[in-house]
Amino acid sequence: MTTPVTINAESAVKAQFPGLAGGWHYLDTAASAQKPQAVIEATVRAMGADYATVHRGVYARSAEMTLAFEAARRRVAEFLGGRENEIVFTRGATEAINLVAQTWGVQNLKAGDRILLSTLEHHSNIVPWQLLRDRTGVAIDICPLTEDGRIDLAAAERILTPAHKLVAFAHVSNVLGSVLHVEHAAGLAHAVGAKLLVDGCQAAPRIALDVAAMDCDFYVFSAHKLYGPTGIGALWARGEILDAMPPWQGGGAMIDRVMFEKTTFAPAPQRFEAGTPAIIEAIGFAAAVDWLEAVGLDTAERHERRLTARLREELARRNDVTLFGPADSAGIVSFALDGIHPHDLGTILDEEGVAIRAGHHCAQPLMDHLGVPATARASFGLYNDESDIAALLKGIERARRIFG
Numbered sequence: 001m002t003t004p005v006t007i008n009a010e011s012a013v014k015a016q017f018p019g020l021a022g023g024w025h026y027l028d029t030a031a032s033a034q035k036p037q038a039v040i041e042a043t044v045r046a047m048g049a050d051y052a053t054v055h056r057g058v059y060a061r062s063a064e065m066t067l068a069f070e071a072a073r074r075r076v077a078e079f080l081g082g083r084e085n086e087i088v089f090t091r092g093a094t095e096a097i098n099l100v101a102q103t104w105g106v107q108n109l110k111a112g113d114r115i116l117l118s119t120l121e122h123h124s125n126i127v128p129w130q131l132l133r134d135r136t137g138v139a140i141d142i143c144p145l146t147e148d149g150r151i152d153l154a155a156a157e158r159i160l161t162p163a164h165k166l167v168a169f170a171h172v173s174n175v176l177g178s179v180l181h182v183e184h185a186a187g188l189a190h191a192v193g194a195k196l197l198v199d200g201c202q203a204a205p206r207i208a209l210d211v212a213a214m215d216c217d218f219y220v221f222s223a224h225k226l227y228g229p230t231g232i233g234a235l236w237a238r239g240e241i242l243d244a245m246p247p248w249q250g251g252g253a254m255i256d257r258v259m260f261e262k263t264t265f266a267p268a269p270q271r272f273e274a275g276t277p278a279i280i281e282a283i284g285f286a287a288a289v290d291w292l293e294a295v296g297l298d299t300a301e302r303h304e305r306r307l308t309a310r311l312r313e314e315l316a317r318r319n320d321v322t323l324f325g326p327a328d329s330a331g332i333v334s335f336a337l338d339g340i341h342p343h344d345l346g347t348i349l350d351e352e353g354v355a356i357r358a359g360h361h362c363a364q365p366l367m368d369h370l371g372v373p374a375t376a377r378a379s380f381g382l383y384n385d386e387s388d389i390a391a392l393l394k395g396i397e398r399a400r401r402i403f404g
């Protein structure tokens with residue numbers, strides 16, 4: 001069902017995205033990716049001709065939809081190098097992290113234990129742990145960044161103690177584009193007996209993943225940043241950890257047997273999926289994985305790194321630009337233009353048909369660390385090309401002329 005994709009001609013990729021029709025220069029993929037026709041068609045079919053609910057298989061259509069839904073889970077598991085019973089469908093990365101905090105966290109952490117986060121985390125990888133702290137009394141430590149904006153693993157090694165039960169780091173920073181060496185972080189966490197949770201939101205669309213090789217314990221990401229639908233994402237957790245986690249939300253589909261005196265629960269992952277699941281979204285999620293793998297993760301990484309390097313090079317030539325993040329950042333370029341607020345720049349660029357993100361990017365502690373209220377952020381997807389960079393640079397020139 002997947003349309004084979006070639007990226008030899010970038011315009012051919014762009015043409016598969018109806019959301020980009022009319023020459024829009026979309027540079028906000030880190031917030032959410034546009035959707036290729038193949039994903040749109042898969043969701044339309046799932047919502048139309050193929051639609052039925054799942055797990056109520058007394059009629060053929062529902063049985064077929066159940067197979068398709070579980071095939072989607074298998075597809076996501078393959079994509080990560082995990083097993084299908086290790087994949088929990090969630091509403092997205094945010095819900096996946098909250099799920100881990102409120103199940104594994106509540107079951108395993110107590111006052112006196114510590115969690116290590118980093119300065120560059122997205123609010124979704126901070127606030128759930130603060131809620132857990134308020135509930136259990138665990139302490140939160142923050143790993144600093146290197147000068148160029150990576151999580152400083154040498155510092156992490158110094159901070160970690162046997163009191164640390166969890167390390168939760170972003171694989172790729174949504175602001176700086178810096179890439180974590182996950183295997184190294186896993187080694188440090190495991191050396192003190194802590195688990196490693198990786199927030200893979202920005203890595204999953206652009207870096208080939210293998211949870212076994214990375215040796216992490218939890219990996220979370222959202223489908224909508226990976227050319228798939230909103231409203232769905234995945235939690236991967238190592239099988240033995242997931243099996244031991246208590247249920248979270250109660251309701252239909254997560255049970256084994258319900259009696260008023262006592263309820264027994266379904267095994268993982270169903271135990272964590274109460275209620276009718278996001279069926280259409282799961283089918284779209286699998287279609288997005290198919291599409292991305294048909295293009296190739298290596299191609300994605302190479303393509304976006306090339307555009308990132310090119311844009312950084314162009315911006316570095318200007319004497320009115322501050323660039324944030326390391327030179328080898330992946331797909332994401334955050335910058336500030338002297339004397340022009342990122343929101344004003346974003347508005348002017350919008351008039352030029354260029355969409356960037358301006359703001360704190362749900363990373364206020366990182367903004368505090370950088371000493372800015374906000375940054376302008378251009379982020380790339382597989383559909384971007386040099387023309388998008390040219391349009392951005394032209395828009396920046398116009399902003400300069402307007403603001404003097």
Ligand code: PMP
Pocket residue numbers: 030031091092093094095122124125170172173174199201202222362
């Ligand atoms: N972590 C990172 C690094 C992100 O970029 C995002 C999305 N901006 C999230 C977590 C949260 O993802 P979602 O809103 O899809 O749950």
